[in-house]
Amino acid sequence: xxxxxxxxxxxxxxxxxxxxxxxxxxxxxxxxxxxxxxxxxxxxxxxxxxxxxxxxxxxxxxxxxxxxxxxxxxxxxxxxxxxxxxxxxxxxxxxxxxxxxxxxxxxxxxxxxxxxxxxxxxxxxxxxxxxxxxxxxxxxxxxxxxxxxxxxxxxxxxxxxxxxxxxxxxxxxxxxxxxxxxxxxxxxxxxxxxxxxxxxxxxxxxxxxxxxxxxxxxxxxxxxxxxxxxxxxxxxxxxxxxxxxxxxxxxxxxxxxxxxxxxxxxxxxxxxxxxxxxxxxxxxxxxxxxxxxxxxxxxxxxxxxxxxxxxxxxxxxxxxxxxxxxxxxxxxxxxxxxxxxxxxxxxxxxxxxxxxxxxxxxxxxxxxxxxxx
Numbered sequence: 001x002x003x004x005x006x007x008x009x010x011x012x013x014x015x016x017x018x019x020x021x022x023x024x025x026x027x028x029x030x031x032x033x034x035x036x037x038x039x040x041x042x043x044x045x046x047x048x049x050x051x052x053x054x055x056x057x058x059x060x061x062x063x064x065x066x067x068x069x070x071x072x073x074x075x076x077x078x079x080x081x082x083x084x085x086x087x088x089x090x091x092x093x094x095x096x097x098x099x100x101x102x103x104x105x106x107x108x109x110x111x112x113x114x115x116x117x118x119x120x121x122x123x124x125x126x127x128x129x130x131x132x133x134x135x136x137x138x139x140x141x142x143x144x145x146x147x148x149x150x151x152x153x154x155x156x157x158x159x160x161x162x163x164x165x166x167x168x169x170x171x172x173x174x175x176x177x178x179x180x181x182x183x184x185x186x187x188x189x190x191x192x193x194x195x196x197x198x199x200x201x202x203x204x205x206x207x208x209x210x211x212x213x214x215x216x217x218x219x220x221x222x223x224x225x226x227x228x229x230x231x232x233x234x235x236x237x238x239x240x241x242x243x244x245x246x247x248x249x250x251x252x253x254x255x256x257x258x259x260x261x262x263x264x265x266x267x268x269x270x271x272x273x274x275x276x277x278x279x280x281x282x283x284x285x286x287x288x289x290x291x292x293x294x295x296x297x298x299x300x301x302x303x304x305x306x307x308x309x310x311x312x313x314x315x316x317x318x319x320x321x322x323x324x325x326x327x328x329x330x331x332x333x334x335x336x337x338x339x340x341x342x343x344x345x346x347x348x349x350x351x352x353x354x355x356x357x358x359x360x361x362x363x364x365x366x367x368x369x370x371x372x373x
Contacts, residue, residue, distance in 0.1 A: 010233055011037040012127065012135060016109035019079055019090045029077035031093040031111040032125040033068035036135075038184045038233035043175055044069050045156045047212070048203030053084055062203060065113075065152075071139050071227070072150045073121055078113030089116060096124070097307075101341035103329040104304050105129040106288070119145020128288055130304065134258075136267060139227040151217040151227060157202055159183065161215050163195045166244055171195045173215050186215070187230040189256055190247025194218045228254065228269075253277030262295035270308075283312040286325075302331040 013035045020027030028046075036044040046069075050062045061067060065077035072078075082088030091113025099106040108126035115122060121143035128136045139151065155161050159175050166172045166187070173186035173195070188195075195217050202212040219225070230245050241260060248255040248266075252274035258265040268289040270277040276285040281298075286308030291300040298314060305311060305328045311319040319325070326343040 007040045009037065009040050010129075010132070012129060014107055014109070014125075014127065016093050016095050016107075016111075018093070019087070027079070027087065027090075028063040028068065029065045029079040029081075029091070029113070030063075030068040030070060031065075031078045031091045031113055032109055032123065033065075033070040034127075035069070036231065038231075041159075041177070041183055042156045043159055043184050045154055045202060045212075047154055047201060048209075049206065050201070050203035050209050051207060054207070056084065059084055062201075066150065067152075067154070067200075069152060069154055071123055071125075071141075072152070073114045073123070073141070073147050074117060075148065075150075076114065076117070078111055078123075089113075097126075099306070099327050099343075101327065101329060103131055103331075103340050104290075105131070106306050106327065114141075114143075117145075117147070119143055119147065121145070121147060128290065128304070128306070130290065134230060134232040137227075137229040137231065138269065139225075139229075141221075141225040143224060146220065146222040147225075149219045149221060149225065149227070151229070153186065153215040153217075154200065154202070155213050155215070157204075157210050157212045159213070161197055161213055163197060163215065170246065172245075182234045185232045185234055185242075187232065187242075187245035187258075188217065188228065189230070189245045190254070191219070191227065193227075226254065228256065230256070230258065232258075248279045250277060250279035255279030264293050266291045266293065266300075276310075281314045283310075284308060285310050300332070302329075304329045 015030050015033050030046065035046055047062060047067050051058050060081050063081065065072045078091040079087055080089040091111045093109060093111035095109045097106065097108040106128050108124065110122060110124040112122060121141050124140045126138045155175060158178050160178065161173050161175045163171050163173055170189050174182060175184040176182050195215060198214045198216055200212050200214040201209045203209045232242055234241060242258045243260050245256065245258045248257050253268060253270040255277065256267040266280055266282060268277045268279060268282060268284050270285065270287050276283055282291060286305045288306040289311060290304040292302040294301050300313060305325060307326060309324050327341060328339065329341040330337045330339045
Protein backbone atom coordinates (compact mmCIF):
# COMPACT_ATOMS: atom_id res chain seq x y z
CA UNK A 1 0.00 0.00 0.00
CA UNK A 2 1.80 3.11 -1.17
CA UNK A 3 1.21 6.60 -2.49
CA UNK A 4 4.11 6.50 -4.97
CA UNK A 5 7.88 6.19 -4.74
CA UNK A 6 8.55 9.82 -3.88
CA UNK A 7 10.71 11.33 -1.18
CA UNK A 8 7.62 11.75 0.98
CA UNK A 9 6.00 8.37 0.22
CA UNK A 10 3.72 6.54 2.63
CA UNK A 11 4.16 2.77 2.31
CA UNK A 12 2.84 -0.37 4.02
CA UNK A 13 3.97 -3.92 3.22
CA UNK A 14 1.68 -6.68 4.56
CA UNK A 15 2.50 -10.38 4.96
CA UNK A 16 -0.45 -12.64 4.18
CA UNK A 17 1.19 -15.40 2.13
CA UNK A 18 2.23 -18.96 2.77
CA UNK A 19 4.43 -19.57 5.79
CA UNK A 20 7.43 -20.48 3.62
CA UNK A 21 8.81 -22.75 0.92
CA UNK A 22 9.76 -26.42 1.25
CA UNK A 23 10.38 -27.05 4.96
CA UNK A 24 9.84 -23.35 5.81
CA UNK A 25 13.33 -23.25 7.32
CA UNK A 26 13.74 -19.51 6.81
CA UNK A 27 10.16 -18.54 7.74
CA UNK A 28 9.06 -16.40 10.68
CA UNK A 29 5.79 -16.40 12.66
CA UNK A 30 4.79 -13.17 10.94
CA UNK A 31 1.29 -13.86 9.57
CA UNK A 32 -0.54 -10.54 9.00
CA UNK A 33 2.42 -8.45 10.14
CA UNK A 34 3.45 -5.29 8.28
CA UNK A 35 6.31 -2.86 7.70
CA UNK A 36 5.59 0.84 7.28
CA UNK A 37 7.25 4.01 6.02
CA UNK A 38 5.80 7.48 6.55
CA UNK A 39 6.80 10.63 4.71
CA UNK A 40 9.67 8.71 3.13
CA UNK A 41 11.10 7.51 6.46
CA UNK A 42 11.13 3.89 7.64
CA UNK A 43 9.18 3.80 10.90
CA UNK A 44 7.80 0.33 11.70
CA UNK A 45 10.04 -2.60 10.79
CA UNK A 46 10.57 -6.35 10.77
CA UNK A 47 13.43 -6.75 13.29
CA UNK A 48 15.24 -9.29 11.10
CA UNK A 49 16.93 -12.66 11.79
CA UNK A 50 20.16 -11.98 13.73
CA UNK A 51 21.27 -15.62 14.02
CA UNK A 52 20.51 -19.14 12.77
CA UNK A 53 22.57 -21.37 15.06
CA UNK A 54 24.46 -19.10 17.48
CA UNK A 55 21.70 -19.11 20.10
CA UNK A 56 18.46 -21.11 19.96
CA UNK A 57 16.77 -18.62 22.29
CA UNK A 58 17.68 -15.63 20.11
CA UNK A 59 16.85 -17.59 16.96
CA UNK A 60 13.33 -18.22 18.25
CA UNK A 61 12.95 -14.73 19.66
CA UNK A 62 13.69 -12.98 16.37
CA UNK A 63 11.26 -15.21 14.43
CA UNK A 64 8.42 -15.07 16.99
CA UNK A 65 5.14 -13.21 16.48
CA UNK A 66 6.17 -10.84 19.29
CA UNK A 67 9.16 -9.78 17.15
CA UNK A 68 6.84 -8.55 14.37
CA UNK A 69 4.15 -5.91 13.96
CA UNK A 70 1.44 -8.45 14.69
CA UNK A 71 -1.01 -9.69 17.30
CA UNK A 72 0.01 -12.39 19.81
CA UNK A 73 -2.56 -14.30 21.86
CA UNK A 74 -1.82 -15.79 25.28
CA UNK A 75 1.88 -15.09 24.77
CA UNK A 76 1.94 -17.54 21.85
CA UNK A 77 3.20 -17.15 18.29
CA UNK A 78 0.99 -17.85 15.29
CA UNK A 79 3.45 -20.57 14.20
CA UNK A 80 5.63 -22.67 16.53
CA UNK A 81 9.27 -23.55 15.80
CA UNK A 82 10.50 -27.13 16.10
CA UNK A 83 14.20 -26.51 15.60
CA UNK A 84 16.56 -23.99 14.01
CA UNK A 85 15.13 -24.63 10.53
CA UNK A 86 11.91 -26.49 11.32
CA UNK A 87 8.37 -25.81 12.55
CA UNK A 88 6.03 -28.03 14.54
CA UNK A 89 2.95 -25.88 13.84
CA UNK A 90 2.38 -23.64 10.82
CA UNK A 91 -0.32 -20.97 10.50
CA UNK A 92 -2.30 -20.90 7.27
CA UNK A 93 -2.91 -17.33 6.09
CA UNK A 94 -4.84 -15.99 3.14
CA UNK A 95 -6.27 -12.77 1.72
CA UNK A 96 -10.02 -12.22 1.75
CA UNK A 97 -10.04 -8.94 -0.17
CA UNK A 98 -7.63 -6.64 -1.96
CA UNK A 99 -8.68 -3.34 -3.58
CA UNK A 100 -6.18 -0.97 -5.14
CA UNK A 101 -7.67 2.39 -6.09
CA UNK A 102 -6.50 5.89 -6.93
CA UNK A 103 -7.77 7.34 -3.62
CA UNK A 104 -7.55 4.33 -1.32
CA UNK A 105 -6.37 0.75 -0.87
CA UNK A 106 -8.22 -1.86 1.16
CA UNK A 107 -6.92 -5.20 2.41
CA UNK A 108 -8.39 -7.98 4.51
CA UNK A 109 -6.75 -11.26 5.46
CA UNK A 110 -6.91 -13.93 8.16
CA UNK A 111 -4.92 -16.83 9.61
CA UNK A 112 -5.70 -19.92 11.70
CA UNK A 113 -2.54 -19.98 13.81
CA UNK A 114 -4.46 -19.64 17.09
CA UNK A 115 -7.08 -22.29 16.31
CA UNK A 116 -4.81 -24.69 18.19
CA UNK A 117 -5.42 -22.94 21.55
CA UNK A 118 -7.57 -24.60 24.21
CA UNK A 119 -10.18 -21.96 23.40
CA UNK A 120 -9.67 -21.61 19.62
CA UNK A 121 -9.28 -18.11 18.17
CA UNK A 122 -9.15 -16.84 14.60
CA UNK A 123 -7.43 -13.55 13.78
CA UNK A 124 -8.42 -11.31 10.86
CA UNK A 125 -6.72 -8.02 9.99
CA UNK A 126 -8.09 -5.40 7.63
CA UNK A 127 -6.53 -2.11 6.57
CA UNK A 128 -8.08 0.95 4.92
CA UNK A 129 -5.35 3.20 3.50
CA UNK A 130 -6.53 6.69 2.57
CA UNK A 131 -3.75 7.81 0.28
CA UNK A 132 -1.84 10.92 1.31
CA UNK A 133 -3.72 10.71 4.61
CA UNK A 134 -3.53 7.74 7.00
CA UNK A 135 -4.09 4.04 7.64
CA UNK A 136 -6.87 2.46 9.72
CA UNK A 137 -5.96 -1.02 10.99
CA UNK A 138 -8.75 -3.25 12.32
CA UNK A 139 -7.90 -6.48 14.14
CA UNK A 140 -10.76 -8.90 14.80
CA UNK A 141 -10.57 -12.04 16.91
CA UNK A 142 -13.33 -14.63 16.80
CA UNK A 143 -13.35 -16.75 19.95
CA UNK A 144 -15.64 -17.84 22.76
CA UNK A 145 -12.98 -17.90 25.45
CA UNK A 146 -10.93 -15.47 27.52
CA UNK A 147 -7.47 -14.58 26.23
CA UNK A 148 -4.56 -12.21 26.79
CA UNK A 149 -3.75 -10.06 23.75
CA UNK A 150 -0.63 -8.12 22.83
CA UNK A 151 -0.19 -6.00 19.70
CA UNK A 152 3.40 -5.10 18.83
CA UNK A 153 4.69 -2.03 16.99
CA UNK A 154 8.45 -2.26 16.34
CA UNK A 155 10.11 1.06 15.60
CA UNK A 156 13.23 1.45 13.50
CA UNK A 157 16.47 2.40 15.26
CA UNK A 158 16.55 6.16 15.63
CA UNK A 159 12.77 6.48 15.92
CA UNK A 160 11.70 7.28 19.47
CA UNK A 161 8.08 6.57 20.45
CA UNK A 162 6.40 8.01 23.53
CA UNK A 163 2.93 7.35 24.92
CA UNK A 164 0.86 10.36 25.89
CA UNK A 165 -2.81 10.92 26.66
CA UNK A 166 -4.77 12.97 24.15
CA UNK A 167 -7.43 15.52 25.07
CA UNK A 168 -9.95 12.77 25.79
CA UNK A 169 -7.51 10.76 27.90
CA UNK A 170 -6.97 8.04 25.28
CA UNK A 171 -3.36 6.86 24.75
CA UNK A 172 -1.59 8.25 21.70
CA UNK A 173 1.83 7.15 20.46
CA UNK A 174 4.05 9.95 19.17
CA UNK A 175 6.98 8.74 17.07
CA UNK A 176 9.83 11.23 16.70
CA UNK A 177 13.20 11.18 15.05
CA UNK A 178 16.37 11.81 17.01
CA UNK A 179 16.09 15.46 16.01
CA UNK A 180 12.75 15.64 17.83
CA UNK A 181 10.67 15.97 14.66
CA UNK A 182 7.26 14.31 14.95
CA UNK A 183 6.99 11.70 12.18
CA UNK A 184 3.97 9.61 13.02
CA UNK A 185 1.11 9.24 15.48
CA UNK A 186 -0.83 6.12 16.50
CA UNK A 187 -4.33 6.67 17.86
CA UNK A 188 -6.40 3.98 19.61
CA UNK A 189 -9.69 5.80 20.30
CA UNK A 190 -12.33 4.26 22.51
CA UNK A 191 -10.22 1.40 23.86
CA UNK A 192 -9.00 1.26 27.45
CA UNK A 193 -6.00 -0.89 26.57
CA UNK A 194 -2.69 -0.71 28.42
CA UNK A 195 0.28 0.59 26.43
CA UNK A 196 3.97 0.43 27.25
CA UNK A 197 7.30 1.14 25.59
CA UNK A 198 9.86 -1.70 25.76
CA UNK A 199 13.53 -1.91 24.90
CA UNK A 200 14.14 -4.32 22.04
CA UNK A 201 16.46 -5.26 19.19
CA UNK A 202 16.63 -4.85 15.42
CA UNK A 203 19.01 -6.85 13.23
CA UNK A 204 19.67 -5.14 9.91
CA UNK A 205 22.33 -7.66 8.89
CA UNK A 206 23.28 -11.16 10.01
CA UNK A 207 25.03 -11.50 13.39
CA UNK A 208 24.54 -7.80 14.17
CA UNK A 209 21.86 -6.25 16.37
CA UNK A 210 21.20 -2.78 17.72
CA UNK A 211 18.83 -1.33 20.26
CA UNK A 212 15.39 -0.14 19.22
CA UNK A 213 12.06 0.58 20.91
CA UNK A 214 8.78 -1.30 20.68
CA UNK A 215 5.29 -0.19 21.73
CA UNK A 216 3.11 -2.95 23.13
CA UNK A 217 -0.65 -2.73 23.46
CA UNK A 218 -2.22 -5.18 25.95
CA UNK A 219 -5.70 -6.34 26.77
CA UNK A 220 -7.44 -9.26 28.41
CA UNK A 221 -10.81 -10.00 26.88
CA UNK A 222 -13.59 -12.55 27.07
CA UNK A 223 -15.23 -13.53 23.77
CA UNK A 224 -14.75 -11.82 20.42
CA UNK A 225 -12.50 -8.74 20.32
CA UNK A 226 -11.77 -5.81 18.02
CA UNK A 227 -8.74 -3.50 18.01
CA UNK A 228 -8.56 -0.28 15.97
CA UNK A 229 -5.35 1.63 15.31
CA UNK A 230 -5.20 4.86 13.31
CA UNK A 231 -1.67 5.35 11.95
CA UNK A 232 -1.28 8.98 10.92
CA UNK A 233 1.83 10.48 9.27
CA UNK A 234 2.51 13.98 10.47
CA UNK A 235 1.46 16.04 8.67
CA UNK A 236 -0.63 14.31 6.00
CA UNK A 237 -0.65 16.15 2.68
CA UNK A 238 -4.39 16.22 2.12
CA UNK A 239 -5.58 16.77 5.67
CA UNK A 240 -3.02 18.61 7.72
CA UNK A 241 -2.42 17.68 11.35
CA UNK A 242 -5.23 16.00 13.27
CA UNK A 243 -5.89 17.30 16.75
CA UNK A 244 -7.96 14.41 18.11
CA UNK A 245 -9.35 10.96 17.35
CA UNK A 246 -12.25 9.55 19.34
CA UNK A 247 -14.91 6.88 19.25
CA UNK A 248 -18.51 7.96 18.78
CA UNK A 249 -21.76 6.56 20.03
CA UNK A 250 -23.01 4.12 17.39
CA UNK A 251 -25.47 1.32 16.66
CA UNK A 252 -24.60 -1.76 14.62
CA UNK A 253 -20.84 -1.31 14.53
CA UNK A 254 -18.07 1.11 15.47
CA UNK A 255 -17.75 4.79 14.57
CA UNK A 256 -14.80 7.16 14.90
CA UNK A 257 -14.14 10.84 14.32
CA UNK A 258 -10.83 12.56 13.55
CA UNK A 259 -10.81 16.34 13.91
CA UNK A 260 -8.60 19.17 12.79
CA UNK A 261 -10.12 22.53 13.63
CA UNK A 262 -13.71 22.56 12.41
CA UNK A 263 -13.06 19.90 9.75
CA UNK A 264 -13.58 16.23 10.50
CA UNK A 265 -13.46 12.70 9.13
CA UNK A 266 -16.18 10.20 10.06
CA UNK A 267 -15.46 6.45 9.89
CA UNK A 268 -18.25 3.85 10.11
CA UNK A 269 -17.38 0.13 10.33
CA UNK A 270 -20.36 -2.24 10.31
CA UNK A 271 -20.48 -5.23 12.61
CA UNK A 272 -20.54 -8.36 10.46
CA UNK A 273 -23.70 -9.54 12.23
CA UNK A 274 -25.57 -6.22 11.86
CA UNK A 275 -27.66 -5.02 8.92
CA UNK A 276 -26.34 -1.45 9.16
CA UNK A 277 -24.28 0.94 11.26
CA UNK A 278 -25.52 4.35 12.42
CA UNK A 279 -23.69 7.27 14.04
CA UNK A 280 -23.48 11.04 13.91
CA UNK A 281 -26.43 11.45 11.53
CA UNK A 282 -25.09 8.91 9.04
CA UNK A 283 -26.40 5.40 8.29
CA UNK A 284 -24.79 2.80 6.07
CA UNK A 285 -24.87 -0.91 5.31
CA UNK A 286 -21.36 -0.75 3.84
CA UNK A 287 -18.66 -2.72 5.63
CA UNK A 288 -16.55 0.45 5.62
CA UNK A 289 -17.75 4.02 5.07
CA UNK A 290 -15.42 7.02 5.33
CA UNK A 291 -16.75 10.58 4.99
CA UNK A 292 -14.77 13.82 5.04
CA UNK A 293 -16.47 17.08 6.03
CA UNK A 294 -15.00 20.54 5.55
CA UNK A 295 -15.01 23.14 8.28
CA UNK A 296 -18.56 24.08 9.19
CA UNK A 297 -20.03 21.69 6.61
CA UNK A 298 -22.79 19.14 7.28
CA UNK A 299 -22.54 17.46 3.88
CA UNK A 300 -19.52 15.30 3.04
CA UNK A 301 -17.09 16.60 0.46
CA UNK A 302 -15.43 13.22 -0.02
CA UNK A 303 -16.49 9.59 0.55
CA UNK A 304 -14.97 6.10 0.39
CA UNK A 305 -17.27 3.05 0.53
CA UNK A 306 -16.46 -0.68 0.61
CA UNK A 307 -18.98 -3.50 0.08
CA UNK A 308 -22.59 -2.39 0.51
CA UNK A 309 -25.70 -0.88 -1.04
CA UNK A 310 -26.83 2.27 0.75
CA UNK A 311 -25.64 5.43 2.51
CA UNK A 312 -27.77 8.08 4.20
CA UNK A 313 -26.51 11.38 5.62
CA UNK A 314 -28.76 13.42 7.91
CA UNK A 315 -31.78 11.38 6.83
CA UNK A 316 -31.23 11.89 3.11
CA UNK A 317 -30.27 9.25 0.56
CA UNK A 318 -26.73 10.05 -0.56
CA UNK A 319 -26.24 7.05 -2.84
CA UNK A 320 -28.79 6.26 -5.54
CA UNK A 321 -29.44 3.29 -7.77
CA UNK A 322 -29.98 -0.39 -7.07
CA UNK A 323 -27.70 -3.29 -6.29
CA UNK A 324 -24.44 -3.88 -4.47
CA UNK A 325 -21.38 -1.66 -4.80
CA UNK A 326 -18.07 -3.44 -4.19
CA UNK A 327 -16.23 -0.16 -3.72
CA UNK A 328 -16.50 3.52 -4.58
CA UNK A 329 -14.67 6.75 -3.85
CA UNK A 330 -15.85 10.20 -4.86
CA UNK A 331 -15.21 13.85 -4.07
CA UNK A 332 -17.44 16.88 -4.43
CA UNK A 333 -16.25 19.77 -6.58
CA UNK A 334 -18.65 22.66 -6.15
CA UNK A 335 -22.12 21.09 -6.45
CA UNK A 336 -20.95 18.10 -8.50
CA UNK A 337 -19.55 14.72 -7.50
CA UNK A 338 -16.59 13.21 -9.28
CA UNK A 339 -16.32 9.46 -8.91
CA UNK A 340 -12.66 8.38 -8.80
CA UNK A 341 -12.93 4.61 -8.13
CA UNK A 342 -15.85 2.26 -8.66
CA UNK A 343 -16.65 -1.43 -9.07
CA UNK A 344 -19.83 -3.47 -9.39
CA UNK A 345 -22.71 -3.67 -11.77
CA UNK A 346 -24.61 -0.73 -10.35
CA UNK A 347 -25.36 2.58 -12.05
CA UNK A 348 -24.25 4.72 -9.14
CA UNK A 349 -25.39 8.30 -8.68
CA UNK A 350 -24.71 10.58 -5.75
CA UNK A 351 -26.79 13.51 -4.54
CA UNK A 352 -26.09 16.37 -6.93
CA UNK A 353 -25.89 19.21 -4.43
CA UNK A 354 -24.80 19.63 -0.86
CA UNK A 355 -28.36 20.59 0.10
CA UNK A 356 -29.64 17.21 -1.02
CA UNK A 357 -27.55 15.35 1.54
CA UNK A 358 -27.64 17.82 4.41
CA UNK A 359 -30.76 19.46 5.80
CA UNK A 360 -29.80 19.45 9.47
CA UNK A 361 -26.67 19.83 11.49
CA UNK A 362 -25.72 17.92 14.60
CA UNK A 363 -22.66 16.90 16.53
CA UNK A 364 -21.73 13.43 17.65
CA UNK A 365 -21.67 12.41 21.25
CA UNK A 366 -18.71 10.45 22.49
CA UNK A 367 -19.24 6.81 23.45
CA UNK A 368 -18.11 6.03 26.96
CA UNK A 369 -16.14 2.81 26.64
CA UNK A 370 -14.25 0.79 29.21
CA UNK A 371 -12.61 -2.33 27.85
CA UNK A 372 -14.65 -2.17 24.66
CA UNK A 373 -14.43 -5.44 22.71
